[in-house]
Amino acid sequence: MNKKIKFNTKNLDLYYGDFQALKSINLEIYEKEVTAFIGPSGCGKSTFLRCLNRMNDLIDSVKIEGEIIFEGQDINGDIDVINLRTRVGMVFQKPNPFPMSIYENIAYGPKCQGVKDKTQLDTLVKESLVKAALWEEVKDRLNKSALGLSGGQQQRLCIARAIAMQPEVILMDEPTSALDPIATAKIEDLMSKLKKDYTIIIVTHSMQQAGRISDKTAFFLMGEVVEFNETPVIFTNPADKRTEDYITGRFG
Amino acid sequence: MGRKMKDVLAKSIIYLATGITLCVLLFIVGFIFVKGISLVNWDFLTRDYNEKVFYAFVQEEVVPMTIDAASLSQKDPYDKRYESSLEGPIYIENIGAAVSKVAYKNNATEKEQFVFSYIEKDSPLLSATDSTGKKLSIGTDYILESINGTDFEGLSLEDVAAQINHETGELKIKVVQPGGGVxxxxxxxxxxxxxxxxxxxxxxxxxxxxxxxxxxxxxxxxxxxxxxxxxxxxxxxxxxxxxxxxxxxxxxxxxxxxxxxxxxxxxxxxxxxxxxxxxxxxxxxxxxxxxxxxxxxxxxxxxxxxxxxxxxxxxxxxxxxxxxxxxxxxxxxxxxxxxxxxxxxxxxxxxxxxxxxxxxxxxxxxxxxxxxxxxxxxxxxxxxxxxxxxxxxxxxxxxxx
The missing domain is CATH 1.10.3720.10 (MetI-like)
Incomplete structure (x- = not known):
């Protein structure tokens, strides 16, 4: 099976002021797969994830060198960041629905892009919620505040919100770390469904989660990618001693 | 001094400070209310500070007095704005209202004035209009200055009453709405x-x-x-x-x-x-x-x-x-x-x-x-x-x- 490369990073370095957080990252991320980033806290996996939709722009002291090729274009260059973010969606660690109605939350992104047609928005909202496996639970309360939902529902709402932009890639930054096991299971189910249509990149602290849902896994340590391979290989037959130590729980 | 004593002392100082603050606040607000509340009424809120002079056109109509003389004399126009009530009140039938003579004080000037002290509910004064036909309201402390061009200044209350009773038809009355409002x-x-x-x-x-x-x-x-x-x-x-x-x-x-x-x-x-x-x-x-x-x-x-x-x-x-x-x-x-x-x-x-x-x-x-x-x-x-x-x-x- 020959899959297309979605993201190709070449010698990516990232500095927070003087501190180098990412050291010469070279990764190829394939489309319509789940790629997991694992590693101890502070190893740079979230920082790397945030490079992929230029969210690090928000932090003043960040300096980035190297290339991230997305669909043939270096996204560190002079590109339309807004357009990039509509194509590369993101779900955050803590569910962050806006304090608006459920409907408005989903319609927010499309509305910002200038979609005004009510019926178009209605179908978009419904489709997104169906895809995020939330429609049945919220269809009668679309105009209620999203803050009234449970944590797991809120996170699925955030996924639905990202889906509503019809992105190509969805970045997930520890999307289940604030959720209970049942809500986590639902989101994991959802991810395996979504990978048919979207490229999913997930940062996770749970190695079990990476093992369950991902096709490929990258192990980050101290700002470097120690090992990147098919998930079963990483978990059963790691090439690097440090990877083995980490996944067997000897540190981290 | 024991720790308990210190605690008690500190606590009482805190309570005292709070108490003093509250008392000062209540005292100030209380002072203002006690001093000012007697002046606050609907007229105070709806009238301007300056008095307003206008001509009212009233259709003369004889209205008999419905209250007895004793309760009429109770209708004292005296309030804070008047220094003293001088004469009256006298009931004037053809405008259906009683008028008194008072020493009127406003903006530190003092003047003898005629004021309405009682108005019958059928009184033609209540359906008065201005020169354009717009309805005017005349109340019980409005000042009466002249009628059909005859100025009342210097006249006695009897003369004024006789003068008003003498007029017939449409009356043109110069009235002053007292000021003092906000x-x-x-x-x-x-x-x-x-x-x-x-x-x-x-x-x-x-x-x-x-x-x-x-x-x-x-x-x-x-x-x-x-x-x-x-x-x-x-x-x-x-x-x-x-x-x-x-x-x-x-x-x-x-x-x-x-x-x-x-x-x-x-x-x-x-x-x-x-x-x-x-x-x-x-x-x-x-x-x-x-x-x-x-x-x-x-x-x-x-x-x-x-x-x-x-x-x-x-x-x-x-x-x-x-x-x-x-x-x-x-x-x-x-x-x-x-x-x-x-x-x-x-x-x-x-x-x-x-x-x-x-x-x-x-x-x-x-x-x-x-x-x-x-x-x-x-x-x-x-x-x-x-x-x-x-x-x-x-x-x-x-x-x-």
Whole structure:
């Protein structure tokens, strides 16, 4: 099976002021797969994830060198960041629905892009919620505040919100770390469904989660990618001693 | 001394301090209420400060008196505005009203005047009109000055009664509505609140947005913030002097509602910037990131997500500002003037309630009236506070579940 490369990073370095957080990252991320980033806290996996939709722009002291090729274009260059973010969606660690109605939350992104047609928005909202496996639970309360939902529902709402932009890639930054096991299971189910249509990149602290849902896994340590391979290989037959130590729980 | 003793001592000092604060507050408010409450009534709120002279056209119609003479004599027109009741009352049938002669006092001038002390409910006075046919209302303390061109000055009450009874057909009566009210001051105050907020709110909110969302933290931001804080500490009389020199004289806005509002708007700016800034800072970064990650621009993020979340804080800013405008007197004295009238345009003067309170207390020595105005100010502040609290609760996006 020959899959297309979605993201190709070449010698990516990232500095927070003087501190180098990412050291010469070279990764190829394939489309319509789940790629997991694992590693101890502070190893740079979230920082790397945030490079992929230029969210690090928000932090003043960040300096980035190297290339991230997305669909043939270096996204560190002079590109339309807004357009990039509509194509590369993101779900955050803590569910962050806006304090608006459920409907408005989903319609927010499309509305910002200038979609005004009510019926178009209605179908978009419904489709997104169906895809995020939330429609049945919220269809009668679309105009209620999203803050009234449970944590797991809120996170699925955030996924639905990202889906509503019809992105190509969805970045997930520890999307289940604030959720209970049942809500986590639902989101994991959802991810395996979504990978048919979207490229999913997930940062996770749970190695079990990476093992369950991902096709490929990258192990980050101290700002470097120690090992990147098919998930079963990483978990059963790691090439690097440090990877083995980490996944067997000897540190981290 | 044991630890327990120290605790008790510290506790009693805390209680004492709280008690003193509360007592002072209650004493002041109580003093103002006790002094002023007797003057506060519907007429006080709905009349202007200056008396109003007008001609009323009344169709003469004989209306017999329905009350007996004893209860008529009880209808004493004497109240705080009159020094003493001199003659009467005498009931005059063809206008269906009783008139008394009193020594009338207003604005420190004292004059003998004829006032209506009782009006029958069928009296033609109640259906009086002005020269254009508009309905006028004549009340029981209105002053009677002339009828069909015959001036009453110097006449005795009997002569006046005879003179009125002598006239027939349509009567043209010169009537004076007594002054002493604060209607114009209330309206000027509300205008002032409105105009100064219209000027200061957008400026302050956009300034705060710049400081929190756009400006890179550093020297410039610190200087702006420091300047805003200094501005907040300057006494308002200084702003008044500046407003007089700049808005009134240099820009030729005259002493007017506009000059006053602009001056007060400058005073409000730091308050609004500070509270809006605090409100914007409490909006979680997660909302901004969430919005930006959905491909929204920075401006869309600010206006659609961040500002709605900051509404309660901005409402606090509005609340503080209203209090500030209603309470401002020193700056307005120089810029909006002391004329008790409703400003017809932005360029006409008008005195707010606080300026009026200062004026009557200082120029006329009328502490009771000043206290009555004080009551009105306190009530307005309370009402506006409640209103803005209700609206901010209604607009609070986090309250909706």
């Amino acid at each position: 209607r114009s001051n209330i309206i000027t105050t509300l205008y002032m609140v409105l105009v100064s907020l219209l000027i200061a709110l957008p400026l302050g909110i956009f300034g705060a947005i710049y400081l929190t969302e756009y400006a890179k933290p550093g020297r410039l931001v610190n200087i702006i913030r420091f300047a805003a804080e200094c501005l907040a500490g300057i006494p308002s009389i200084i702003f008044g002097l500046f407003g007089m020199a700049f808005f009134v004289v240099a820009l030729k806005f005259q002493i007017s509602l506009l000059s006053g509002s602009l001056t007060v708007a400058i005073i409000l700016l730091p308050v609004i910037i500070r509270s809006t800034e605090e409100a914007l800072k409490t909006v979680p970064t997660a909302f901004r990131e969430g919005s930006l990650a959905l491909g929204a621009t920075k401006l869309q993020t600010i206006f659609k997500v961040v500002l709605p979340c900051a509404v309660p804080g901005i409402a606090t800013a509005v609340l503080l500002s209203i209090g500030r405008v209603v309470g401002e007197s020193a700056a307005l004295l120089f810029t909006a003037g002391t004329v008790a009238q409703i400003p017809g345009t932005l360029f006409s003067p008008g005195s707010t309630l606080t300026v009026q309170a200062y004026y009557v207390a200082k120029e006329e020595g009328n502490i009771e009236l000043a206290c009555a105005i004080g009551i009105v100010i306190i009530v307005i502040v309370i009402v506006l506070n409640i209103l803005s609290r209700i609206t901010s609760d209604k607009l609070n996006v986090f309250n909706k579940k």
